[in-house]
Amino acid sequence: MTARLAVLGAGSWGTTFAQVLADGGADVTLWARREEVAREIREQHRNSAFLGERELPAEITATADAREALDAADGVVVAIPAQSLRATLATFPALPAVPVLSLTKGIERGTDARISEILADAGSADPALVGVLSGPNLSAEIAARQPCGSVVAGTTEEIAGTFASWCAAPYLRAYTSTDVVGVEIAGAVKNVIAIAVGAASGLGHGHNTTASLITRGLAEITRLGVALGGRRETFSGLAGMGDLVATCASPLSRNHRLGLALGRGLDVEAAAAEVGQTAEGVATARAVADLAERLGVDMPITRAVVAVVDHGARIDQVTTALLSRSVRPE
Known part of the structure; x- marks a missing residue:
């Protein structure tokens, strides 16, 4: 069954990872902060502000409505900058009870919270279902479909394996880990x-x-x-x-x-x-x-x-x- 995945954040890394997910066989809905960005992705299959004229897979659609993006999603990927994540989540509905993978690399200023902690606190995500991705993740090279490896960490091998299954694109090799804290700190x-x-x-x-x-x-x-x-x-x-x-x-x-x-x-x-x-x-x-x-x-x-x-x-x-x-x- 084709996975339906929501990607929150349509910057260069979020859009690039949406391509990874689509190339791996998923149907992807990108949430963009601005409607004009969402419209360009939907209608022209481009995000020119971040990826220039690169054509995005047809399996990617986009919306500026977070509720629409999250509706019936089998999994959620978060690519919102660390320092605006909490405030952005406050405008969303609660994250669904599905695996949630963070691509965000940072520590929140003022609270010293890790991203996985913010997702549980401000996004109401189940901590047991939250994981993180890190590795050599230069988005321009991945957007060009150059081969690379990354680590996806979850609280259990099963959850980590779920995240890895999303990364089925032939140019991205995902290794699994249960060291969420270590992978998150390394990335930040x-x-x-x-x-x-x-x-x-x-x-x-x-x-x-x-x-x-x-x-x-x-x-x-x-x-x-x-x-x-x-x-x-x-x-x-x-x-x-x-x-x-x-x-x-x-x-x-x-x-x-x-x-x-x-x-x-x-x-x-x-x-x-x-x-x-x-x-x-x-x-x-x-x-x-x-x-x-x-x-x-x-x-x-x-x-x-x-x-x-x-x-x-x-x-x-x-x-x-x-x-x-x-x-x-x-």
Whole structure:
């Protein structure tokens, strides 16, 4: 039986993942915030604001009515930016009692809540049915149907398997996990590290510097994830190292591009305007730093990013300071 799936969020990643689901055999209804975007997807099979002239599969329709999108859905996929998710869910009906997969990578500022927690709290989703996806997920490459792997995590193997069954497109290999916390933290914090790595590149530093920041960034992510109950091995896989490398190294990454702009001397507002789309790492950095402080987890790269994006510190000073810390065992 063909699955009927609702995708909430018609930005670049939500629309791209709708393509993945449709290419895997599902009928997909995209919820778009603006009716003109929904109409273009319905009538022209395009989302030109985010994917240019790329033609979308005929199995994708769209609506600006969340109730219509959710009606009779067998599953829900959420691709709404982290910092607007709670407010957006407040305008929706309660999410149905079906599996709900989060594509959103971030931590809510002010509450330090993970996305799965917001979906249960503000969206009334059953926590047992909420899962997350992470991995090297550069949407432009996936939209071009280039092969990649991702991790889908659910509270049980059965739920994780359901999510994996949605990802049946021939170019996306889904691996399953029951480490929801670990996969979620990996996906969120890598955006913060990518800003630092992009900034180092923008300052003119070479591969030694960026490799050092990526490696030590992974150590930070792992420490926080384990402290929150994630499994250490998750962070050496696609959701951890895989996603971190892609996000830190690719010019397609919004957070990397934002860091580059900071390294070239732009302030945060100007850098964000240059990127033009949501770079979750900016808002996530403070939430991650708060979590780390509460748990007693050392995250110097994250603190450095917070110093820049929240407190106006000079990026050249904090980048140099990161690699000039006192001698200690690795």
